[in-house]
Amino acid sequence: MTQFDDLLKEDQNYIWHPFTPFTDKANVLPVNKAEGSYLYLENGRKVLDIIASWWVNLHGHAHPEIAQAIYKQAQNLEQVIFAGFTHEPAIRLSKILVENLVQDTAFGKVFFSDNGSTAVEVAIKMALQYFFNKNEFNKLKIIAFEGAYHGDTFGAMSVGGRTPFNAAFNPLLFEVKFISIPTKDNLHRLLQTFETLTSDPSCAAFIFEPLVQGANGMNTYAAEHLDLLIEIAQKKEIICIADEVMTGFGRTGKLLASHYLKNMPDIICLSKGITGGFLPLGATVCKEKIAEAFYADALHKTFFHGHSYTANPLACAAACKSFEILERSTTQKQIEAIQEAHFSFIEKLQKNPLSEKYIKEIRHIGTILAIEINTKEYYSYFNEHRKLIYDFFLDKNILMRPLGNVLYLLPPYSTTVADLNYVYQQIEAFLTFLSKAE
Ligand SMILES: Cc1ncc(COP(=O)(O)O)c(C=O)c1O
Incomplete structure (x- = not known):
């Protein structure tokens, strides 16, 4: 043998x-x-x-430079609890993600997790708790695209298309309003449907893979059409979540697929290419106005979400180096x-x-x-x-x-x-x- x-x-x-x-x-x-x-x-x-x-x-x-960055970081600080403590690689990376990647001054905070699915889970929970913290307790409905894929955890599966991937769990997935991907032919009708759905006072968020649905056969659609949907949603204070787990970091020719849009989303989910493919890391970047709803000394407004390896220093060091190479x-x-x-x-x-x-x-x-x-x-x-x-x-x-x-x-x-x-x-x-x- x-x-x-x-x-x-x-x-x-x-x-x-x-x-x-x-x-x-x-x-x-x-x-x-x-x-x-x-x-x-x-x-x-x-x-x-x-x-x-x-x-x-x-x-x-x-890539030798990323390998070296991880090695150097590992000799100094490999991991530390991220509640009550912080570290330079995470701070450096957050600044890069907000200022150099997203490049929109409305964005303010980065929440770290472990992978694409958790970056999405965080975004969904952030959007829902944003309303909860503002005493808008009925804001619970989410709109998503048919055929979407946002990951394999339960929240991410729920906002994903109902496919054979998740058939075994269908009865347990929370209800989501699904709309078609916009095309020239369906646009007029779709905008009408979207107006109706977003007029429901319980509508909280709209989640999408901007410009290309990865797992759904690399299904592309026009930035102008997505812009129209975001505009309608944002006028009604509905949180727009761009899942850039696949599209981020130059994949679509720009640093973010959202950069093809006139209307920036409110929350952006990142993972996959973030560390150049070396280590698992998720990041959910949100506008300052979302984070503001969580500002309070008392624990009752706190975002109770966290993974043991949140903002792992090795992954953050790899991500900083990968971004330097990308630029x-x-x-x-x-x-x-x-x-x-x-x-x-x-x-x-x-x-x-x-x-x-x-x-x-x-x-x-x-x-x-x-x-x-x-x-x-x-x-x-x-x-x-x-x-x-x-x-x-x-x-x-x-x-x-x-x-x-x-x-x-x-x-x-x-x-x-x-x-x-x-x-x-x-x-x-x-x-x-x-x-x-x-
Ligand atoms: C758009 C999108 N979101 C989320 C995910 C889930 O990421 P992960 O596999 O890292 O959990 C994927 C994975 O393919 C994806 O393409």
Whole structure:
């Protein structure tokens, strides 16, 4: 038995992997190391990580400067309770998030947690308690988009679309008013529905993934349309929550997807890319007016939420360094190069005679490129093409974990145009494969 096989066997004996069915055959690959945009497997194979390991990696794996920042921090302060104590990396990071990332003077406070789901939980609880603290006890209803994905904890699942992901828990999820994603065709009707929903005095918050619904097949929609919805909501003092867990930190071509909007949301949820993909960290950034409702010496207005590792110093140090790298002109140029490469490929793909038959839609924003494959079934995570696409690309040493019949690129910013060209080439080869399979 090789080391590779030993690891697989032990893995199967002891580990329960996320979003992975149990099968008799091991269906995971042991990774030994990673560098830049590549993963190196235990058997020596080199795999291009074109989805930034579930959208977390920004500057490439094992970035030496971030590794060094964590090492330096670990020698000084690895962790400390964050109630009653504070530390320099958290203070530095909060200032960066408010001033350099969000860049809106109405924003004032950062609340730290552990991941994207908890950043969302915090946002929901913050919005609801904001009204509670102002003695508006009936403000409890939330509006969200159909097909939304905000995470796997109960609050985050509740504001997410009712999909097979959460079917087992449906009866336990709190009631949410779901609206369609805006399109040119439904806009007029949608705005009317939204006016009605937001006129309900019990309506408290509106939560959305700005401009692109990640898990829902990288489903994009227009900033102007979202702006109209936010404007209606904010006129009625409804708290607008932007879940930027996936879109934050340059993914859409701007630091935040919210920067494409005229109306900034009131609360922004961050995670994933925040530490450059090194350590788990969530941050919920809110406008000062939200925090003000919690100002009181007495405990009765306090936000009773906190995780043991809140604002972990190592994660904060990694996040500060990652942001420093993100702001560099070299990184900004890399982001632009990825966008331009996507543009050129889209033009090429549109000319490919197989596209008309096999591609339903091409969606693109910033560094994200998604291609929906035409299948008999509608889009669904469970679409039969999922495994076909995953296996096809893995066979070509590309980690492309499709969302059902949607294959997509969401690369680390270290990914070169040559790497991208290789993936584009394989996408065209996949179309040829589909045509031959008929
Ligand atoms: C928009 C959005 N929100 C929240 C989450 C949940 O983040 P986490 O998996 O870190 O809990 C995700 C994860 O994919 C996401 O895409």
